[in-house]
Amino acid sequence: MREVSKSYAGFNANKKVNFNLKHGSIHAIAGENGAGKSTLMKVLFGLTKPNSGEILINGEKKSFKSPLEAIASGIGMVQQHFALSGVISALENIILGAEPQKFGFINHKEALTQLTQIAKDNLNVPWERETNSLPIGEHQRIEILKLLFRKAKILILDEPTGVLTPKEVKRFFELLKNLKAQGHSIVIITHKLDEIFELCDEVTVLRRGQVTGHFKVSSITKDDLVQAMIGRRLKNLPKEKSFAQNDAPSVLKVQNLLVSKPGRGKLSGISFQIKPGEILGVAGVEGNGQQTLVEALLELEKYSGQIFFESKNTKNLNVRRDLNYGLISEDRHHQSLWLDESVANNSVIGLSSRFLKNCFLNFKAVSEFSEKVLKKYDVSMQNVQQKVSGLSGGNQQKVIIAREIDGRAPKLLIASQPTRGVDVGAIESIHESIISLAQNGSGILLISSELEEICKLSDRVIVLRNGEISAEFMGPQYDTQKIGEAMV
Amino acid sequence: MKNFKESLLSVLAGIVLSLIITSLLGESPITIIKTMYYSVFSSFDQLSYVLFYTTPLIFTGLSVAVAFHAGLFNIGSEGQLYIGSLFTTFFSLTFLNLPSFFAITGAILFAFLGGGLWAAIAGFLKAKRGSHEVIVTIMLNFISYAVCGYFILGAFKNPHSQNPESAEIGLQYHLHRFSGDAPLNAAIFLAIFCAILTWLLLYKTNWGFEVRLIGSSLETARRSGINIKRRLIEAMFLSGGLAGLVGVHEILGHAYKFKDQFSNGLGFVGIAVALLARNKPLMVLFSALLFGALSKSALDLELDTEKITRDMALIIQGLIILFVAASQRRKNAS
Numbered sequence: 001m002r003e004v005s006k007s008y009a010g011f012n013a014n015k016k017v018n019f020n021l022k023h024g025s026i027h028a029i030a031g032e033n034g035a036g037k038s039t040l041m042k043v044l045f046g047l048t049k050p051n052s053g054e055i056l057i058n059g060e061k062k063s064f065k066s067p068l069e070a071i072a073s074g075i076g077m078v079q080q081h082f083a084l085s086g087v088i089s090a091l092e093n094i095i096l097g098a099e100p101q102k103f104g105f106i107n108h109k110e111a112l113t114q115l116t117q118i119a120k121d122n123l124n125v126p127w128e129r130e131t132n133s134l135p136i137g138e139h140q141r142i143e144i145l146k147l148l149f150r151k152a153k154i155l156i157l158d159e160p161t162g163v164l165t166p167k168e169v170k171r172f173f174e175l176l177k178n179l180k181a182q183g184h185s186i187v188i189i190t191h192k193l194d195e196i197f198e199l200c201d202e203v204t205v206l207r208r209g210q211v212t213g214h215f216k217v218s219s220i221t222k223d224d225l226v227q228a229m230i231g232r233r234l235k236n237l238p239k240e241k242s243f244a245q246n247d248a249p250s251v252l253k254v255q256n257l258l259v260s261k262p263g264r265g266k267l268s269g270i271s272f273q274i275k276p277g278e279i280l281g282v283a284g285v286e287g288n289g290q291q292t293l294v295e296a297l298l299e300l301e302k303y304s305g306q307i308f309f310e311s312k313n314t315k316n317l318n319v320r321r322d323l324n325y326g327l328i329s330e331d332r333h334h335q336s337l338w339l340d341e342s343v344a345n346n347s348v349i350g351l352s353s354r355f356l357k358n359c360f361l362n363f364k365a366v367s368e369f370s371e372k373v374l375k376k377y378d379v380s381m382q383n384v385q386q387k388v389s390g391l392s393g394g395n396q397q398k399v400i401i402a403r404e405i406d407g408r409a410p411k412l413l414i415a416s417q418p419t420r421g422v423d424v425g426a427i428e429s430i431h432e433s434i435i436s437l438a439q440n441g442s443g444i445l446l447i448s449s450e451l452e453e454i455c456k457l458s459d460r461v462i463v464l465r466n467g468e469i470s471a472e473f474m475g476p477q478y479d480t481q482k483i484g485e486a487m488v
Numbered sequence: 489m490k491n492f493k494e495s496l497l498s499v500l501a502g503i504v505l506s507l508i509i510t511s512l513l514g515e516s517p518i519t520i521i522k523t524m525y526y527s528v529f530s531s532f533d534q535l536s537y538v539l540f541y542t543t544p545l546i547f548t549g550l551s552v553a554v555a556f557h558a559g560l561f562n563i564g565s566e567g568q569l570y571i572g573s574l575f576t577t578f579f580s581l582t583f584l585n586l587p588s589f590f591a592i593t594g595a596i597l598f599a600f601l602g603g604g605l606w607a608a609i610a611g612f613l614k615a616k617r618g619s620h621e622v623i624v625t626i627m628l629n630f631i632s633y634a635v636c637g638y639f640i641l642g643a644f645k646n647p648h649s650q651n652p653e654s655a656e657i658g659l660q661y662h663l664h665r666f667s668g669d670a671p672l673n674a675a676i677f678l679a680i681f682c683a684i685l686t687w688l689l690l691y692k693t694n695w696g697f698e699v700r701l702i703g704s705s706l707e708t709a710r711r712s713g714i715n716i717k718r719r720l721i722e723a724m725f726l727s728g729g730l731a732g733l734v735g736v737h738e739i740l741g742h743a744y745k746f747k748d749q750f751s752n753g754l755g756f757v758g759i760a761v762a763l764l765a766r767n768k769p770l771m772v773l774f775s776a777l778l779f780g781a782l783s784k785s786a787l788d789l790e791l792d793t794e795k796i797t798r799d800m801a802l803i804i805q806g807l808i809i810l811f812v813a814a815s816q817r818r819k820n821a822s
Contacts, residue, residue, distance in 0.1 A: 298711060320713030329711055338705045345697070350712030352697050360692045 004053030006039055013039040014050070015209040021154065026176060026186045028196045028217075031206035031229055032423040033394030034380050037189045038080075040206065041156050044187075045077040046070040057154075076147030077156040082139050086132035090125050091115065094145045118148050123175065137168035141175070155179070156187045159421070161195060173199050191229070191423040193222055205229055208380075230425035242459045242476065243438045244278035249311060251276050251412050251443030256305035257296060259467075265292045266467040269305065274412070274443035279434070281458030282447040285487050289467040290447050291330070294416055297445075298327065309412060320350055326410030326437075328400055330417040330447075336400045337388055344370040344384040347403050373402040377429055394422040397430070405433045413437060416447045431457060451480055463487055491766050498764070498811035499778065506804045513795050520789065520796065527788035528781045536670035540742075542780030543672075544569075544734045544751075546679035548758025549776050550686050551603075551731035553767040555621075557690055558723035559703035564610060564625025565731040566755025567632030568603035572732020574636050575602025576739050577644055577746040580657035588660040595661060596678065596736050603732020604725040606632065611724025615717035621724070633749070640748050652748035663741040673741030675733075680773065682730060687769040689726070699723050731755060760809050779805065 001019040005012070013036045021027050029037045042048045044055060046064030055062045057073055064070045067077070084093050091111060100110040112127060119125075123145060125138050134142075140160060147155055161169045176186055176199065190196065196203050196217060203220075205213040205228040213228035227233055250273040259267040267289045274280045284290060295301035299319050307314045309323050319325045329335030338346055344363070347370035348355060355365045370384040377398040381391055388396060397419070405413065415434065419427045434457060438444055448454050454461055461473040463486040471486035473479075507517040528538050548565045555562035562568075576599040583594065610628060613619040637652070644654035663673040690696035699719050702709040709716055738750055761779055765771035786801030 300710065318713055318715065320711065321715075322713075327711060331707075334705070334707045335711055336708055338701055338708055340704060349701065349708060350714065352694050356694060360688075361694050361697055 001040070001044060002054050002056065004040065004043055004050045004055075006036075006043060006048065006050045012209045014043070014206075016053070017206070017209070017211055019204055019211075021185050021187060022202070023185055024180055024183050025201040026180055026188065026199055028200040028203040029187060029189045029206065030191060030193075030196060030203055030225065032191065032425050033421075034392035035206040035229075035423075036209040037206055038158055039209075041077065041158065041187065041189060044070070045075060045156060047077075071150050071152065074151060074153040075156065076150060076152030076154070078140075078143040078147065078158065078160060080158040082143055084131050084139055084142060087130060089128050090131055090134065090138070090142050091127040093131055093142055094149050096146075098150055115145065115149065119145065123148075135168070137164055137171065140164065140168070140172060144175070144179075153183070154185045154187070156189070158189045159191075160188060161190070161192065193225060193424070196225065197222070207231060226424060229423070242278070243435075243441070244459045245276045245441065246278075248276045250274060250308070251278075251310060252297075252445070253308040253311075254297075254305070255307075257293070257303055257307065258305050259289075259292050259296055259301060259303045261292065265289060267292050267296065267303070268467045270464075270467070270469050271305075272462055272469065274445060276411075276441045276443055277438050278460065279438050279444040279446055279458050281454035281461040282445065282464055283451060283454050283461055283483055283487060284449075284464035286449050288464045290416065290464060292467075293464070294327075294329075294414055294447070297414060298325070323412075324408055324410050326404040326408045326413035326415075326442075328404055328413070328415040328418045330420065332393070332396055332400060337396060339387075339389040341388060342385050343374070343379075343381060343388050343391070343399055346388045346399055347373060347384070347407060349403065351403070351407055369407070373406040374399065376406075377402055377426075394426040397422050398426060401430050401433055405437050409440075409442075410437075411442050413442060413444045414447075415444060417449065418446070419448075419450070419453060427453075451483060455480060455483075492771075494815045495764055495766065495771075495775075495812060498808050498815060501811045502804050502807035505807050506800065509803065510796060510800070515793055515795050519793065523789055523792050524785035527785035533667060533670050534784070536667055536672035538777070538781045538784045539676055540670060540672040540780075541783045542776045543676045543679050543737050543741075544754045545757055545761050545776035545779050546676075546683060546772060547730050547733045547737070548755050549761030549765060549772040550682055550758075550769055551727045551755075552758045552762035553765065553769060553772055554686060554690070554723060554730060555607075555727040556762060556767045557696075557703045558699045558720060558727075559706060560611075560614065560621045560720065560724060560727070562607065562610070562625055562724065562727050563622055563759070564607060564628050564728070564755070565758045566751060566753065567625070567629035568606045568728040568731035569734035569751055569755055570632045570636045571606040572599040572601075572603030572729070573735030573739055573746055573750075574639060575599055575732065576735040577654050577657070578639075580661045580739065581644055581655060584658055586660065591658070591660045592663065592740065595740055596733070599732045599735040599739075600729035601732070602735070604729035607728020607731070608721055608725040611721040614724070615720045629755075636746070637748055640746055644746065646745060653743075654746040656745045657739065661740050662744060663736075665741070671742045673737070675737035675741040678733065678736060682733065683769050683773050686726075686730070690769060695719075695722070731758070757805070760805055763809060763812055 001017065004014055004017045006014040017040055019040065029040065031037050043050045046067045046069055062073055094115065095111045100107045123141060125141050126134065161172065164172060180186060188200065200217050203215050203217055204211060207229060223233060253273040255271050256269045257267055258269045282290060292301060296303045297307060299314060299317060314323065317323060320327065333339060338349060344367045348366050352361060355362045367384050379395045379398050381395065388399060419430050434444060446454065446457055455478040459475050461478060461483060462469045463471045463483060465487060473483060507520060510520055511517050528534060548569065551565045552562055576595045579595045579598040583591065586594065606628060610621045610624040613624050614621045640652060640654050646653050646655040663675055665673045690700060698714045702714065702716055702719055734754060739746055743750065757779060761772060761775045765775040782801045782804055786798040789796045789800050790798045
């Protein structure tokens with residue numbers, strides 16, 4: 001790709017970007033959220049037209065009006081959010097839109113023969129099972145098979161590991177290396193440094209729409225890469241000391257919390273407490289009761305047992321309104337944001353009653369408030385009147401963090417996956433905010449599937465397994481091996 | 489702005505397509521356009537008739553729009569407007585010696601209260617039990633027809649009439665009319681006032697902020713500490729109350745009595761009005777005006793042409809809705 005530029009409403013998503021993909025290599029596109037990685041790949045895949053620049057494939061100039069034309073030229077892309085229908089079989093999902101036919105009917109037999117050939121040994125999925133019943137890791141493989149079935153030689157994968165468990169990631173990497181050996185070229189959009197070093201041959205770094213570096217992975221260090229991504233070095237502050245006030249009365253005290261539910265997500269009588277200034281980490285594989293715990297603490301789920309906030313029983317209270325709990329939900333689009341509204345209005349969800357002027361909402365005050373709390377997070381946006389759906393994921397997360405931590409200044413913060421899908425620079429500022437909230441004497445419940453994050457921030461760690469606390473560890477140093485063992 | 493253009497295009501497309509249909513029937517499109525134009529614009533009287541037809545559609549359009557902002561599909565405006573009319577009839581036939589100002593104010597409040605309470609039943613069941621508002625409001629429509637019939641033919645009966653209608657209300661309840669012939673009355677000011685008030689409520693108050701959040705992002709609202717149940721009931725109350733005000737227009741401004749089944753679908757046309765206005769309260773004024781003009785000109789089409797009946801209005805309405813729905817669908821897909 002040569003000198004590709006693309007701008008949206010005056011905002012330069014890509015500015016004269018050059019990108020070369022070699023045959024049979026794995027090439028990472030790295031950069032912060034909103035750096036223009038996805039835009040560049042959307043141009044390559046024909047999802048959007050560049051304002052200027054050209055695309056050459058095997059030296060031949062191409063211009064794609066739609067993904068169909070890109071697919072015809074051997075390019076395939078897996079979007080960050082999978083595009084699979086849950087109610088049809090894996091096989092049907094793969095052939096959807098390119099079905100081998102016989103007398104106008106779908107020729108399942110022929111499809112299966114073709115697929116088993118493509119899949120060989122390492123890509124087999126249960127072809128006939130309903131897609132919904134398969135784990136996420138299989139969904140990823142189905143998406144890749146979709147591309148291979150359409151004879152793609154160039155595979156573009158947008159944040160492919162975001163939803164995979166560590167074990168699935170390992171399998172997935174082996175698969176990609178195999179594909180590489182078979183002569184496929186792979187582009188991975190990512191902001192996870194470890195992945196780049198483990199998997200990729202080359203990396204192109206984007207920052208604010210421009211290329212800030214193109215490296216052979218074998219010849220650079222992590223620090224160089226971070227420097228290119230965020231324009232500075234990470235301060236990499238370790239959390240120096242604990243702010244937990246162990247003698248003070250607990251902020252949150254949970255006793256025998258029991259939620260009975262069929263299947264996953266039950267809680268079988270857990271107890272714990274959080275002191276002022278303490279960060280309690282909850283580790284565990286997702287789906288072991290974390291969501292239920294959050295819902296119960298918010299009084300949105302019926303439970304037996306008792307929950308005390310500063311020695312007050314919270315049963316049936318509206319804890320968000322009356323006790324000012326801070327909350328970072330794991331699904332930011334559906335649980336934290338109001339997507340078709342402005343950034344400013346999103347900054348005051350749950351706080352809006354503080355901005356009354358006579359009977360009306362004072363939108364000027366709302367905007368000022370939004371600007372004030374967002375200031376230190378360096379959100380890349382035009383202004384606070386912009387729709388929040390137009391921001392990148394990391395920037396959306398910053399809006400939520402600013403609202404829940406700086407806007408609310410809560411005594412108790414429930415942070416569920418606070419840095420999911422967020423780039424390194426933003427992770428750093430989110431972590432700083434959480435630590436400084438603890439420093440001010442608030443209690444924090446940190447639920448995360450990133451073990452590294454838990455170990456870095458927590459004063460104490462409990463592990464949730466199948467609705468029970470399977471182990472407890474005291475900080476500041478943790479043996480991640482042991483925590484990992486307690487998880488499964 | 490883009491929405492506005494799309495709505496306008498939908499209207500034009502609906503009209504053009506209808507004209508093609510009528511020319512197939514053998515009526516010249518030019519005659520039809522002329523007839524429709526004269527029917528609406530030729531004199532002040534004609535225009536007053538248009539505004540007369542517009543007024544109840546503003547109320548029902550607003551009613552549907554408000555519920556929609558809370559994520560509720562209120563199909564019960566029809567029933568709510570009947571119960572509102574029943575309440576206002578009750579008030580007018582009970583308090584016979586009030587001075588005009590208090591009489592009319594009281595009757596307006598009762599119309600609102602009646603429609604509001606009727607809709608709040610659906611809101612309450614939705615909030616407490618999760619019952620789907622579409623089913624509940626449809627059922628409440630049928631109940632309302634029966635309830636109104638019961639009172640009109642019973643307690644409120646007009647002893648001097650063989651028609652299914654209530655007794656006449658007193659003169660002090662009559663709303664001001666603007667010309668001798670056309671039934672256009674002061675209720676139109678109430679309608680415009682309600683549109684502005686609804687707009688203020690939805691877009692400028694904290695109540696509206698919370699209601700709209702519930703409507704477009706329920707899970708976020710649930711986790712933000714908003715009292716969802718209460719807001720749902722309140723939104724339904726407001727929605728039903730606005731529909732109930734049709735009673736003011738009909739009983740106090742037009743018939744001066746409750747004629748059984750007078751509405752004949754005003755509540756359902758309200759759904760179309762709200763759809764075309766994309767649930768924007770101020771746009772409801774214009775969209776109701778369009779539907780009012782269509783109703784009026786369809787009557788004249790029936791009189792002045794040989795082959796066209798008043799169903800023409802229904803066809804145009806239907807086509808407009810089809811085009812609006814189609815343009816929304818496309819946006820969702822992209």
